[in-house]
Amino acid sequence: MAEVRRVHTQIRMGVIGCGQFMSRQHIQTIARSQHLQLCHLGDSDPAALERVSARYGPERTTSQWRDVVGDPEVDVVVAGIVPTFHPDIVRACLEAGKPLYVEKPVTETLAEGQALAAQARQAGVSVAVGFNRRFAPAVQLVREAVQGAARPMTLTYRISDDARVRPPAQRWKLGDRLLIEAVHVFDLLFHLVGAEPVRLYASESRPNDAVVLISFADGSQAVVYSSSFGSMSQCKEHLEAVLDGAVLEMDDFVEVRGHGPAGIPPRSCFAGRPYDGCDNGHVEAFAARGAAAYTELRERYTAAMESSGVLQDSGSDAAWERFAELAGDPPWPQINYCPDKGWGSALEAFCRAAMAGETPTNAGLVDICRATACALAARQSIESGVPVDLGPTTWADG
Numbered sequence: 001m002a003e004v005r006r007v008h009t010q011i012r013m014g015v016i017g018c019g020q021f022m023s024r025q026h027i028q029t030i031a032r033s034q035h036l037q038l039c040h041l042g043d044s045d046p047a048a049l050e051r052v053s054a055r056y057g058p059e060r061t062t063s064q065w066r067d068v069v070g071d072p073e074v075d076v077v078v079a080g081i082v083p084t085f086h087p088d089i090v091r092a093c094l095e096a097g098k099p100l101y102v103e104k105p106v107t108e109t110l111a112e113g114q115a116l117a118a119q120a121r122q123a124g125v126s127v128a129v130g131f132n133r134r135f136a137p138a139v140q141l142v143r144e145a146v147q148g149a150a151r152p153m154t155l156t157y158r159i160s161d162d163a164r165v166r167p168p169a170q171r172w173k174l175g176d177r178l179l180i181e182a183v184h185v186f187d188l189l190f191h192l193v194g195a196e197p198v199r200l201y202a203s204e205s206r207p208n209d210a211v212v213l214i215s216f217a218d219g220s221q222a223v224v225y226s227s228s229f230g231s232m233s234q235c236k237e238h239l240e241a242v243l244d245g246a247v248l249e250m251d252d253f254v255e256v257r258g259h260g261p262a263g264i265p266p267r268s269c270f271a272g273r274p275y276d277g278c279d280n281g282h283v284e285a286f287a288a289r290g291a292a293a294y295t296e297l298r299e300r301y302t303a304a305m306e307s308s309g310v311l312q313d314s315g316s317d318a319a320w321e322r323f324a325e326l327a328g329d330p331p332w333p334q335i336n337y338c339p340d341k342g343w344g345s346a347l348e349a350f351c352r353a354a355m356a357g358e359t360p361t362n363a364g365l366v367d368i369c370r371a372t373a374c375a376l377a378a379r380q381s382i383e384s385g386v387p388v389d390l391g392p393t394t395w396a397d398g
Contacts, residue, residue, distance in 0.1 A: 135342030160230030
C-alpha cells in the first residue's frame with residue numbers, strides 16, 4: 001500500500017541554523033506567518049539551539065542537519081549555516097525531494113553551482129537562493145517603473161559598509177566582498193534590467209573597494225561601487241536609474257524618489273521590519289519619514305559603536321557589552337536589518353509556490369550562478385586590467 005502523507009493546514013518548516021541571521025530573519029518570519037509552522041530546528045551549537053528553541057518552540061530539535069532533511073513531517077527546508085555545508089544540504093534536499101530555501105553563498109565554485117542547478121532541474125525540486133532584495137516593497141515599485149521604460153537605461157548602485165563592526169564569528173564575511181556581498185546587487189540589477197550581462201570591467205583601489213561596470217545585452221549599463229570602507233552613519237545601499245527623461249532613486253529600501261516616471265510618486269516611504277525583543281519605533285518612523293528617519297537611527301547607532309569601542313576592536317566582549325548598554329532596553333535592532341529588504345516575503349512566497357506545485361518567482365540556482373559568474377569576472381578583470389565577456393554559457397547548468 002502506498003504511504004498516505006498527513007495533510008496539514010500549514011507548511012511545516014525544517015530549519016537548519018540558529019545563528020544571528022537565521023534567528024532574526026527566517027525563524028521570526030515562520031513564527032509570525034499564518035501559513036508556516038516551525039516543525040524541526042537544527043544547529044550544532046547546543047547553546048544557540050536551546051536559546052532559540054526556548055523562544056520559538058519547535059516540535060523537534062537536533063544537532064544534526066541531516067535529521068531535519070530526513071524528517072518525513074518536514075515539507076520545506078530553509079538553511080543558513082557555515083557556507084561550506086550548503087552544497088551538501090542542497091544535494092540532500094534534492095535526493096529527499098524537499099524544496100529548499102538556502103542562503104548564499106551556496107557553493108565555493110561556479111562549476112559546483114552549475115552541477116547543483118542541473119541536478120535540481122533533473123530532480124524537479126524547487127531550490128531558492130536568499131536573494132531577498134527582489135521581494136523588497138521598494139524594489140517592487142522601482143521594477144514597476146523600469147519594466148515599462150525604453151531601453152537602454154543606465155544604473156548606478158552603491159553598497160558600502162564599515163567592515164570594522166564584524167565580530168569574530170562573522171569574520172568569514174570579510175573575504176572577497178564581490179562574492180559575499182555584491183552578488184546581491186548583481187542579481188538585483190539583472191532582475192531590474194531583465195537582460196543578460198554580456199561584458200564586465202572592474203578595478204579596485206584597495207582590497208574590497210571596487211568599481212564594476214556591467215554591460216547588458218539590451219545596451220543598458222550599470223556601475224556598481226562596492227566598499228568595506230564606508231561609514232555606518234550613511235545609508236548602506238543607494239540605487240539611481242536613469243531612464244528616458246526620467247530618474248529613479250532608492251535609498252536603502254526605505255525611500256524611493258521618482259523624477260518623471262509615469263505613475264511613480266515623487267516620494268514613497270516604506271515601513272521598516274520589526275524584530276522580537278527590540279525597540280521597533282523605526283517601523284513607523286521609516287513609513288512616515290523614509291531615509292531621513294533611517295539616517296538618524298544609523299547616526300545614533302554609529303555614535304554608540306564609536307563610544308563603546310566596537311569600531312576600535314569588534315573582537316572585544318567588553319566593547320559589545322558597553323554597546324548593548326547604550327543601545328537601550330529593549331535595544332535597537334541590528335542596523336542593517338531595519339529596512340524591509342524582502343526577507344519575509346521571499347521565504348513565504350517560495351514555500352507557498354513550492355507546496356502548490358507552482359514555479360517560485362524567487363531567484364534560484366541558475367541565478368546564483370549568474371551572480372557568481374559576475375563576481376568572478378570582476379575579480380578576473382581587476383587582476384588582468386581588461387574587460388571580461390560574459391553570456392549564458394558562462395553560468396548555464398548544461
